[in-house]
Amino acid sequence: MISRDTPILELNNVFHSGQVESGTWLQRIMGSVKTGLILKDISLEIHRGEVLAILGSKGSGKRALLDVISRRTEGGDMSEATTRGQIHLGGSVLTRKLFQERCAYVTRRCDLLPGLNVRQTLEYAASLTIGSKEASGQGRSSRVRQVMADLALTQSANRSVNDITRCERRRLEIGVQLVKDPVLLLLDEPTRDLDPLGAYLVSSMVSADARRNGRAVALTAETPRSDVFPFLHRVALLCLGDLLYAGPVSSATISGSPNADSQMRRHHLLTYFADIGFPCPRMENPLMYYLCLSTVDRRSRERFLESNHQIAALVDKFKAEGAPYRKAFGFDTDETLAGGPMGMGVPPPPLPPPFSQPGTVRVAKALVSRQISSILNFRLSGLGQLCLRVLSLPLFFLLLWLFYSGREAYQRTYVSTNGLIFNFLAGCYFISIFSTVCTFPVYRTRYFQECQEGLYGGWLFHLAYSVGSLPFTIVATLASSRIAVEVSGLTSYESWLYLWGIFFACHVVAEQQTLAFMRVQHCSLSAASNSLLTSSIYLILGSGTLRSLKALPEWLFYLTYATQPRYAGSLLAGQLFSVNPHAIPNCTAVPPLLPPGPTYSNIGVSQREPIHQALVISCGYDGLSYLTERYGDSVAASPPSFDLGISMAFAAGVTVFVGILFLLPLPAVVKSKFRE
Structure with missing residues (x-):
């Protein structure tokens, strides 16, 4: 007690x-500032x-x-x-x-989550x-x-x-x-x-x-x-x-103390400075008056030296004579017991015992609930987050549906379908990056402020944020995959499940990758640029949509096995080319080979042979042949469940890696930037 x-x-x-x-951030990190x-x-x-x-x-x-x-x-x-x-x-x-x-x-600087009300913030x-x-x-x-x-x-x-x-x-x-x-x-x-x-x-x-x-x-x-x-x-x-x-700042003493000094009532701000020759003028704010007295005057060299000398004398004076003032009470117990200016009729109660600290599970639950409540509040700030997390990806796929839904039979070529696969993957990656950099900074700032208070650590914050984002990611990718099924002409629910799994995995990988960059970069634009560049490299090298994997150098070909778009692109291509082979007519490449004017029946015999060979080659080239050419025999023959499982494993692995990254300490200058 x-x-x-x-x-x-x-x-x-x-x-x-x-x-x-x-100093610059580099000087402060290196410890070279004065x-x-x-x-x-x-x-x-x-x-x-x-x-x-x-x-x-x-x-x-x-x-x-x-x-x-x-x-x-x-x-x-x-x-x-x-x-x-x-x-x-x-x-x-x-x-x-x-x-x-x-x-x-x-x-x-104390940032509050914008989607919460006053009661929720305190709760x-x-x-x-x-x-x-x-x-x-x-x-x-x-x-x-x-x-x-x-x-x-x-x-x-x-x-x-x-x-x-x-x-x-x-x-x-x-x-x-x-x-x-x-x-x-x-x-x-x-x-x-x-x-x-x-x-x-x-x-x-x-x-x-x-x-x-x-x-x-x-x-x-x-x-x-x-x-x-x-x-x-x-x-x-x-x-x-x-x-x-x-x-x-005013007189005080301890009531009922037998050793109370009768002069304790004089030990306060006004009497101290009056005794040393600096009385406060009447009708003057004592706080501002003595604050100006303790401020160095920099208007001229003479005033600087004079004020500096005066302040040094005041410092020495208080060190020599200030102990009784420092130990005096700031309020009068008699006044408190009699019902003082604040209306308190009794002295302050004994100190309460400290509240017990909440456990890790309870803190994680509070963080997840707070994040979801800040989004689902039906206010402008919450609706903005909700649209970015849930509606942005389906809107992108609706745009793809406008471009691809009206294709004629002659437009359903391997090239157009390959471009559709690339748009599926790029949309999942880029929209996830965009929504993350727009919604994460406010939670990051609050995390660094609360982490300084010792409420929780980085790994718990990352876990809670990832779990809180999970429902919105599931809803967004489910709606997007349904639109993708309609665009691609697939009919089975199994294909819908495969597409949803791939979109979900790509969305999570891009989100966690962006969180990793935003862990060390304060500027959201810089983090988004780096994440977009990294995702673009993945898509170019690993997806097989922009360049054939078999045409890559051997070392680069094997390196693509370490990228998630390789397996995502393989599954999507397998669904769109192998599962529904009739979506692309086999002989659409023959008519352009015909010379203008005459038909196939009335042209010369010497002209029929190359057209016949082209017809045979075109009709023998199906979706499986295309997959083999782009990915190789092993990938073309891989089952969809394998590609889906590897894609999900990538999403889980990246999430764990970023969680470990949040465990690593950051320099003090970086953390102070994030708190601002």
Whole structure:
């Protein structure tokens, strides 16, 4: 049990070094950018129910301080950074695992899935953070309702996240982290880009939640407004990594403590700076006034030197005399017991035990359900995804039906049927690539943000995404294969099954191949281009539609056995040429050989022989002969079930390979790009 006198968060002599200038992605990967001290000897603490505002101009180290507290500077994300000092949470050393279990961090950029409404967003956030032990009673549902009530989101519960105001979205982003009831909440610029009323609402609700639930809150701000001053209990002023002040913004003491110092009420922001010769003028915003005091003036060389010297003196002054202010309480217990400004008649309750973590199966189920719900929501964003996943491929096959359905008998040649097979394969590959690059990025961004919170790993995300996409792929390929059966003139249900299996396998291979490129490439256009190029090479070399496999060099011929289009093209050609041999008349090539004018009966004997030979050759050339010429004897004689089985095996193998790829770590600079 954490006592009231024990700070929730305590930092002692924390130093942090890392990248101090921007560079190219290659320089950051190679570690050749300039590094230096970002935070210098930071000591501060936050008690239960307090809100700490970390103030500073751009580049002062506010976000770096939050990253150090959240332990994101450890390990993979910022491996080039080093941190020294002591950080404790409730008396225990704050590790990355402990922070992920008991604390929460709302970053400046927090992407939400566009197809979900407010209630669904919070419910799925609870499913990913609260285990089955709290699933009933006072578990996830009650927690979601309470968070919506605390953040005034109940009236917007059924509205899409795309239709809510900016202030409501910011409160929803905070609510996503509050559903797990953290002991410590970090907020990076929570009032950024909000209007005055929105900033006031967010600040007041965060402060009320902290006092009501005994939660410690630390937030950053560059331009704090005067109307949020009453909702802050502590403030930390930073300038270029140095601490100018850390302590209460108003007077406070501990009621009933026999050792309470009578001068503790004087230990706050205004009295400190007044005592050292910098009183805040009347009718001035104290936060902005002292923030300007702690900002380097760069308008001229003289002002730069003067302000830099003044800030250095203020830093040294606080190191020498700031300990009593740093340890003072940010609110008065007497005021709280008497019914203080937030209407709290009792002190904050004891800290609740942490929620149990959900199991892997439950997390996977939540991810799949969230993905399907974001698509099947009958809103504009969901309908767009649904059309791309389900309707784009059948629409392409309908276009093929318009071109090929009206063919006459003389147009049903080997060349036209071979082109139809190529269009079948190319459509499955290219439409799958197009739909994947259009729908996957939003899930990828959310994955990298939630992965940083420790909710799940890459392989689980890939598995859930693949399973969630499976129903839409089945529906799209079933409809497309039915259209393909009508276009090709096939009649049996067995042929429909074979075509559906091939289309499904090709669609999955192209989708997983595109996911592999998008795993390492942030630009969707670049990933699509690379996937299209790879698929084009497969189709040219392995399908047998653009070039005969027997005409390839021997080494390239055997290499085609490692491509999925070889088996897909073999099955489709076998169905369209061998299963229905009467679709192509055997003697359509003879009439063009006749000379103009005379018929076969009245031409000379010397002219009849070559025409007769051509007639014999043409009538003896059937679909099996064509397959043998394009693929060779072994492939032409292979059963359709074999080609279908190999194609399905390719789809499963590529899926497993991409899942392994999601297990491999990425450089920190690449992951930060994906989170943006």
